[in-house]
C-alpha cells in the first residue's frame with residue numbers, strides 16, 4: 001500500500017498524525033511532511049494508514065493499492 005498527500009488540500013490540521021503517528025508526521029510548518037509525493041506504507045501499518053487518512057478533514061490523503 002502507498003499513499004499520496006495532496007499538497008493543495010493539506011491544511012495543516014495534524015489530525016492524520018493524531019490518529020496514526022506510526023505512519024504520518026508533520027513538517028516544521030505543521031503540514032503533512034509527505035505532501036506532493038508517493039510514500040510506501042511500512043509493512044503491517046495498513047490499518048493505521050487507513051485510520052489516519054479517514055481522520056483528515058480535507059481528505060488530502062489518498063491511499064493507493
Ligand code: SF4
Nearest residue numbers: 010011013014016056
Ligand atoms: S494530511 Fe490532512 S490531517 Fe494531515 S496535516 Fe494535512 S490536512 Fe491535516
